Amino acid sequence: MPTTFAGLCGRDGDIFALAQGGGLLMTPQGLRWQRVAGLTVALCLAAAGYSRAQLFRPFTDHSRALLEGNWQSCREGDGQYGERVYDGKWPGLPPFELHMGPYHDFALFRGIQEEHRDHAAPENLLKPHTLEIQGNMAKHSWDADGLHLEVVLAGGSREDCESWFVTLKRAETTVSH
Numbered sequence: 320m321p322t323t324f325a326g327l328c329g330r331d332g333d334i335f336a337l338a339q340g341g342g343l344l345m346t347p348q349g350l351r352w353q354r355v356a357g358l359t360v361a362l363c364l365a366a367a368g369y370s371r372a373q374l375f376r377p378f379t380d381h382s383r384a385l386l387e388g389n390w391q392s393c394r395e396g397d398g399q400y401g402e403r404v405y406d407g408k409w410p411g412l413p414p415f416e417l418h419m420g421p422y423h424d425f426a427l428f429r430g431i432q433e434e435h436r437d438h439a440a441p442e443n444l445l446k447p448h449t450l451e452i453q454g455n456m457a458k459h460s461w462d463a464d465g466l467h468l469e470v471v472l473a474g475g476s477r478e479d480c481e482s483w484f485v486t487l488k489r490a491e492t493t494v495s496h
Contacts, residue, residue: 336360385409386487390421394479406431412465422481423450427463459477462490484488 385407392400398419407415408431418426418438426438427445438448444463451457452472460469467490473482 364381384486384488386417386485388485389469389473390419390483390485392422392481392483404435407487415464415466417468417487419483419485423452423457423472423483424448425468427448427461427466427468429464465490467491 341400349437386405390403392402394400402418402420402424405419407417407419413429414431416426416428416431417438418424418428418436425437425445426436426443426448428436428442429444436442445461445468450459450470450472455472455474457472460467467486467488469486471484473484
């Protein structure tokens with residue numbers, strides 16, 4: 320006995336077929352939507368996994384700081400910790416690069432360039448550039464090249480990550496009379 324179908328259109332435009340026995344069968348148009356949704360979710364999850372070592376969450380609207388937020392350096396697949404380079408282009412300041420990470424290493428360089436710079440190089444304005452952690456605590460601030468940078472170890476959400484609160488402001492200038 321041949322099966323008969325009657326067309327049925329859903330609210331979102333998907334077309335279903337009502338089988339004689341009362342079940343619904345999805346046509347290729349509905350399956351296409353599921354494939355697109357599945358692919359989108361997979362790509363989002365893959366991107367989140369790839370970028371977890373590059374995570375920076377800003378906390379400011381730039382009214383009191385140039386950069387303020389939480390930086391997390393996580394161990395990547397090769398065992399190395401992630402690094403993020405922030406290119407600073409602010410009115411009244413020369414261009415600069417702020418390197419956060421890897422791990423508990425920081426660097427500040429004048430100018431912006433594509434090639435990675437060695438944090439131990441004399442051009443790094445932050446001394447020391449690698450912070451010492453004592454008793455699971457670390458805090459340091461630098462004043463260099465018209466900028467004030469402060470970093471505070473915030474712990475990690477996972478054992479393979481190190482989390483820092485980072486604040487970068489214009490250096491305060493004092494005028495004596």
